[in-house]
Every structure is written in C-alpha cells, then in structure tokens.
Amino acid sequence: xxxxxxLREIAREVISREDVRxxxxxxxxxxxxxxxxxxxxxxxxxxxxxxxxxxVNNLASYIALEEKPxxxxxxxxxxxxxxxxxxxxxxxxxxxxxxxxxxxxxxILVLGIPCTGVVDMAKVQERFPDxxxxxxxxxxxxKFILSFNGSKEEVPGEELLAEKCKRCRYPTPxxxxxxxxxxxxxxxxxxxxxxxxxxxxxxxxxxxxWEEKFSRCIRCYSCRNVCPMCYCEDCVLDRLQPMxxxxxxxxxxxxxxxxxxxxxxxxxxxxxxxxxxxxPVDIPLMELNxxxxxxxxxxxxxxxxxxxxxxxxxxxxxxxxxxEFIM
Amino acid sequence: xxxNNSDFEPDIVAFLCxxxxxxxxxxxxxxxxxxxxxxxxxxxxxSGRVNPLFVMNALQQGADGVIVAGCHPGDCHYMTGNYYAxxxxxxxxxxxxxxxxxxxxxxxxxxxxSEGTKWKEVVEEVTEDIKKIGPMDxxxxxxxxx
Numbered sequence: 073x074x075x076x077x078x079l080r081e082i083a084r085e086v087i088s089r090e091d092v093r094x095x096x097x098x099x100x101x102x103x104x105x106x107x108x109x110x111x112x113x114x115x116x117x118x119x120x121x122x123x124x125x126x127x128v129n130n131l132a133s134y135i136a137l138e139e140k141p142x143x144x145x146x147x148x149x150x151x152x153x154x155x156x157x158x159x160x161x162x163x164x165x166x167x168x169x170x171x172x173x174x175x176x177x178x179x180i181l182v183l184g185i186p187c188t189g190v191v192d193m194a195k196v197q198e199r200f201p202d203x204x205x206x207x208x209x210x211x212x213x214x215k216f217i218l219s220f221n222g223s224k225e226e227v228p229g230e231e232l233l234a235e236k237c238k239r240c241r242y243p244t245p246x247x248x249x250x251x252x253x254x255x256x257x258x259x260x261x262x263x264x265x266x267x268x269x270x271x272x273x274x275x276x277x278x279x280x281x282w283e284e285k286f287s288r289c290i291r292c293y294s295c296r297n298v299c300p301m302c303y304c305e306d307c308v309l310d311r312l313q314p315m316x317x318x319x320x321x322x323x324x325x326x327x328x329x330x331x332x333x334x335x336x337x338x339x340x341x342x343x344x345x346x347x348x349x350x351x352p353v354d355i356p357l358m359e360l361n362x363x364x365x366x367x368x369x370x371x372x373x374x375x376x377x378x379x380x381x382x383x384x385x386x387x388x389x390x391x392x393x394x395x396e397f398i399m
Numbered sequence: 400x401x402x403n404n405s406d407f408e409p410d411i412v413a414f415l416c417x418x419x420x421x422x423x424x425x426x427x428x429x430x431x432x433x434x435x436x437x438x439x440x441x442x443x444x445x446s447g448r449v450n451p452l453f454v455m456n457a458l459q460q461g462a463d464g465v466i467v468a469g470c471h472p473g474d475c476h477y478m479t480g481n482y483y484a485x486x487x488x489x490x491x492x493x494x495x496x497x498x499x500x501x502x503x504x505x506x507x508x509x510x511x512x513s514e515g516t517k518w519k520e521v522v523e524e525v526t527e528d529i530k531k532i533g534p535m536d537x538x539x540x541x542x543x544x545x
Contacts, residue, residue: 271497279499279537308452316452317459318540327538328455331494335451338490363497367490389482391472397492398485399508399521 073211074123074185074253082183082250083118086155092181093152096134098127104203105196105218109134123157123252125191125216126209128234130344131156132165136174136303154180159187160256161236163245164342164377165300170247171377172340172384174303177247184248186256189229189237191216193349196232200225236345236358239263246378264366266359286326288353291319295347295357296333301340308332334360339368339385342377409463409529411438411522414449416481419470419511426515434519435526438466445469446507447480451491454505463535464504464525468518471509481509503528504535 087095099110099120107126111134112118135154143149158166163184170177188211196209200218207220214229230238239262244255270278293309296302308316309329317328334357341361348358368374371394374385415421421442427434439462443449446469454465467488469481488507496502508521 275496275499275501277499278497282498283537316456320541322541324459324538324540327498328452328459331455331498332452335491335494338494360494363494364490367493371489372486386483386486389479389486391482393482393485394489395472395485397489397502397507399506399524 073188076122079123079183079252080118080121082252083112083121083155084115086181086183086250087112087118088115091152092155093150095155095157095183096131097121097157097183098123098129098131100206100208101126103206105191105200105207105209105220106193121157123185124209125189125211125232126193126196127159128190128193128349130159130162130165130298130300130346132158132162132169132344133298133300133303133346135166135180136169136300151179153178155183156180157183157185157252158245158248159185159190160240160243160245161187161342161344162300163247164242165344167246167380168301168340168342168377169303170380171382177380182245182248182250184245184251186244186251186253187237187240188243188256188259189233189240191232192234199227199232234345234349236343242378247380264362267362267366270359271363282327283323285355286330287323289321289326289330289355290353291321291326291329292352294350294352295355298346298350299337300344300346301337301342302333308336330355330357330360333357334364337361338364339372339374340376341365407530407534409437409526409534410461411464411466411525411529412457412462413438413440413466413468413522414443414446414453415440415510416446416448416469416476417442417444418476419474419509420446420468420518422512423468423510423514423518426512427518428515430515432515432519434522437526438522445475445477445480446484447475447477447482449484449488451487454491454495458500458504458535459538459540461535461539464506464529466506466508466521466525468508468510468521471511474511500535500537501532503532 083095086092095112097110098107101108105126109129203220210217216227216232218225239260318325345358449467457465469484475481492502492505495505506525510518
C-alpha cells in the first residue's frame with residue numbers, strides 16, 4: 073500500500089516545481105467508498121490526495137483529452153509538464169499514447185503507483201448498498217478492509233477485486249519519474265479463457281449473445297469518452313459527412329458502433345477496463361477488446377502499451393504476416 | 400432456412416483495387432468468362448483504401464457478402480498498400496466471426512490483372528458459400544418508408 077504521507081510529500085515537491093503546471097491524482101469522493109480525480113494546481117491542495125483500492129479511474133485519459141486552445145497573439149504557449157498519478161495499467165495507456173506520438177515523454181511527469189489491485193465498485197455497491205457517508209477501503213494482505221459508519225468489515229480480496237486485476241500482467245508502472253512504493257511482483261497472467269469460451273460457441277449462439285448485449289446499448293458514448301486511447305479530435309462517430317453510422321438506436325447502428333469502437337482499439341487497447349466500468353447498461357465491452365488483444369498477440373506477437381519505441385501495430389506490416397484467410 | 404435457399408440470389412459487394420483486381424475482373428469480362436452476376440463491383444485505388452468500416456456498412460445496407468481483392472503481395476502499385484490491408488482484414492474477419500457473422504461472408508483475395516479466371520473462381524466460390532448459409536439478416540439497416 074502506498075503511504076499517503078509519502079504520496080503527499082512527493083506531490084507537494086512535484087507541484088512546487090517551476091516546470092509543472094498541474095498534478096492529476098485521486099481524492100476521496102463525496103459519498104460512499106468512491107474516489108474521484110483531483111486536479112491539483114498548487115502546493116496547498118495536495119493534502120486531499122489519496123491512493124486506495126477505490127481509485128479506479130484511469131487518469132491517463134485526461135492528458136490526451138485536454139483541450140489546447142490556440143495561443144493568443146503575444147502570449148507564450150504553456151509548455152509546463154502535467155504530472156499524473158498512474159497505476160500499472162494506466163501507465164500502459166501513457167506508453168501507448170506516446171507510442172502514437174500523442175505527446176512527448178518530457179511533457180509529462182509520471183508518479184508511478186505499484187498497484188496491488190483495485191476494487192470493482194459495482195461489487196462493492198452490491199455488497200454494501202446505502203453507504204452514503206464518506207467511507208474508506210484499504211487493502212491489508214489479501215483482504216479488503218472497508219470502514220464505514222464507525223464499523224469495519226473484512227472481505228477476502230477475490231470477492232471485490234476488479235476482473236482486470238485478476239489477470240494483470242503489469243502491476244508496476246512501465247514508465248515513471250517517481251515511484252511511490254516498492255515494486256509489486258507480477259501476480260497474475262491472462263489465459264483468455266473468457267474469450268475462448270465465447271469463440272467456441274456456434275455462430276448462432278454468438279450472435280444471440282451479442283444481439284442481446286448490443287440491443288441494450290443506449291449510445292451514450294461513455295465508453296468512448298472515458299477511453300484513454302479514444303482521443304481523436306475528430307471522431308468518426310461525430311462525423312456528419314460522411315456519416316459512418318446513423319444516430320438511431322437500433323440493432324444495426326448499435327452493432328456498427330460497437331464494431332467501429334472496438335476496431336479502432338485493435339492493437340491499441342491496454343485493458344484498463346474503463347469502458348466496461350462506466351457502461352450504464354453493463355455491456356461486456358472488454359470481451360470485445362480482449363478478442364482483438366488476443367488476436368494481436370497470437371498473430372502479430374504484439375502487446376500494446378509496453379514499449380514507447382515500438383511502431384503502432386496497424387501502421388506497420390511484415391511481409392510474412394499470416395495469409396491463411398486469403399482465398 | 401436451408402430448404403428455401405435454392406432460389407436465393409445473394410448480393411455481394413466487391414472492393415477491387417484499380418491496378419490489379421479491377422483489371423483482372425475486366426479481363427474476365429473481355430475474355431467472355433462467365434461468372435455469377437451476384438457481385439457488385441466498387442473500384443478503389445488500392446486494397447489499402449478499404450476501411451474495415453466499409454465492410455460493416457455494406458453488411459448494414461443489405462449486402463450478403465463482401466469481397467476485398469487486391470494485388471498479390473509485392474505487386475502493389477503503391478508498394479505496400481495490400482500488406483496493410485492484409486493485417487486489417489485478418490483482424491476484422493476474426494472479429495466478425497467472434498460476433499457471430501459467418502466468416503464466409505467476408506473474404507479477401509489476391510487477383511492480379513492477368514487472372515481473369517481466378518476472379519471467376521473467387522466469385523463462384525463466394526457465391527456458392529453464401530447461397531449455402533443464406534441471407535445476411537443479422538444487422539441489416541431498417542428501411543424507412545416515408
């Protein structure tokens with residue numbers, strides 16, 4: 073676990089630096105177990121920063137999504153760094169963004185958090201509904217300690233841990249300037265059993281499964297908006313000319329939307345699971361992303377978000393790429 | 400479904416690259432090769448021009464199958480376009496299969512300008528396969544009657 077005093081001390085040092093504009097971290101949410109992003113602009117604000125297993129958000133999204141208004145005449149552009157707190161999975165989003173040249177390494181300052189796993193808020197909510205007062209979750213050993221209303225509850229880690237953490241390959245951030253704790257041993261590996269189970273169904277069963285999921289979609293685009301890799305300024309979904317898919321909410325357009333969203337993350341998705349977390353109708357979006365993740369690994373031996381110097385998968389090719397499917 | 404498919408005539412959209420496959424299909428025409436008339440050709444400058452969303456769009460608009468054809472690897476007029484296309488469509492095909500679209504519906508082939516007969520074989524094979532699996536009715540776009 074990250075020592076909160078050490079975290080705040082380092083944060084204060086960082087935000088006091090001349091070349092740092094702001095620091096993006098976590099602070100307690102307004103109710104229940106939730107934590108929310110904190111945008112710290114000065115040293116007097118660092119005392120609210122925390123890191124607990126409730127800090128589920130991927131803060132890498134904010135860096136690429138930040139609006140950069142044109143510089144007014146006579147003004148100098150603000151070239152100061154943005155400091156950001158990242159868990160292992162979030163750091164891969166940074167790596168992938170840098171691989172795609174979204175920004176340079178020297179434009180950000182990374183505070184790495186070796187992560188021992190975060191909770192799945194939906195599971196917490198289910199288990200402890202109606203907790204409205206600020207409450208806290210900590211991880212001790214392999215148990216989550218939930219303190220609320222003056223009482224304490226112990227829950228085995230397995231029961232509340234987010235799915236993505238159970239198959240996390242990179243708990244320690246891959247890029248960082250400051251590491252806030254001891255490195256964490258890799259504690260799990262991914263066997264793609266969920267993807268394979270779905271792959272082995274018949275064509276009809278697969279479509280029945282997805283038809284039910286896609287027809288639930290209300291096209292709120294939360295999954296796109298929260299995604300750290302969906303940072304195009306001009307998104308195909310917003311385009312009117314050409315209109316790639318219509319706005320109507322029906323199975324045809326919903327399917328097209330989900331194919332487009334998942335395809336645009338092929339070889340780019342770093343499996344932070346944010347899309348699935350924010351989905352208001354619980355569509356298993358990670359099952360779509362993980363299919364591409366698995367294929368990309370099997371076919372092209374490529375893992376997104378692990379190497380800044382790598383070339384993005386679909387903007388390169390190899391003469392020896394697989395050709396089995398070609399007639 | 401399989402019983403009444405005997406008179407089902409599929410609509411197949413083919414994206415052909417200008418330099419090889421379109422010329423190959425043209426050669427099939429000028430050499431009076433007979434092949435099924437179910438295919439609707441769209442000429443693109445390179446198979447690398449074909450966005451995987453084109454395939455989606457064709458299927459939404461009522462195509463029963465899609466063929467993407469380009470120059471053989473190494474023969475691309477733009478040197479490398481077909482290599483990129485190959486990566487994209489390998490992933491796209493696997494993904495559509497994962498969603499429950501029969502993989503026979505989305506096909507890719509290399510047809511050079513001199514392969515009029517290969518084009519004929521490709522079209523025959525695809526048409527036959529799609530006749531077997533029947534019409535694509537999974538996510539066809541709803542037609543609006545104003």
